[in-house]
Amino acid sequence: MDFRTALSLALPFGLALAAIGSGIGLGKAVAAAMEAMGRQPEAAGKIQTGMIIGAALIEALTIYALVAFFILQGRIQ
């Protein structure tokens, strides 16, 4: 198996693993935000802002995996 086959097999799996991780993390974060909003509806604006920012930070780790995917995908040829 040469490196092209290995990369083509491994890259989507790596990206999928990163996506699983961020899916779990985002699910927990948004669930906590929803619960907090349900407890105190008048603070919903601030909670929503914090949730969006936390979601972007958690998503960033998956984006790092995507960037690595782009870089390595160019080297398959």
Next chain:
Amino acid sequence: MTRLFHSIWVPLATVASSGDGHEPAASSGAPELPNIITILSGYFPGQTWAQFLHHWENVIYAFIVAIGLSLLCFFATRRATMLPGRLQNLLEMAVEGLDNFIGGILGPHGRRFTPFLGTLFLYIWCMNLFGLIPGMMSPTGGKNGINTTIALAVCVFFYVQYAGIRHMGVWGYIDHMMGTPRSVIQWVLVPLNLPIHLIGELAKPMSLSLRLFGNITGEDVLLAAFVMLGISATAFLHVPVGLPLHLPFIFLALLTGTIQALVFTLLSTVYFSMMLSEHEGH
């Protein structure tokens, strides 16, 4: 006419395409929507000015966005009145919203950073949304978009360090980097704390730039992939139109463009507050 046709559709080359060989810029393989400069460089292959424009396309689009924003602000503040017209009112709403947002994090003394951080937000927001205009490309996305985002992150990094040094003095800054050792145990831990803080400070602009670049490039690649899908859906008709399958992803790109601009600005504000929080109450 076929040369123009090819110069528009060929830049959508991917690894899996039939490989027309006109397109030298598909080296990374990720599909990208064509913009005016790539169309020009495909229509005049080998011309020096077309290749020059294509080489500097990020900078050209960033300049277009910057000049557009400057003209907007110039025309809004030309005859500033106490009862503002629509454009001035819109800009005043934006500036006041940003001022309150940044003042909420940095405190009333932090409002002097509002010009830098507010400009950062507006500029990154406009750059992200600029790629959705047909024929334009967002300077933060695409193959060389990492340059623009690294430039922005490096600006933030140097300004944060400079603000820290000016606020705390050089010795106070080094003290902050060592973790403000006050007891013997903390002095012993300085050789551990100092590299950790330094690497943490260096990791901040890296994460800022990679996050913004990855999000916007991912959105652009998603759009290009769905445009190609839409074109190949009606390919049997041999007409250069396709189904607009990428429409939901334009809305997603609007959302992520806004959110990423907000996250960049918010994280820069938080880095400022972390650097300046040391000697506030002393």
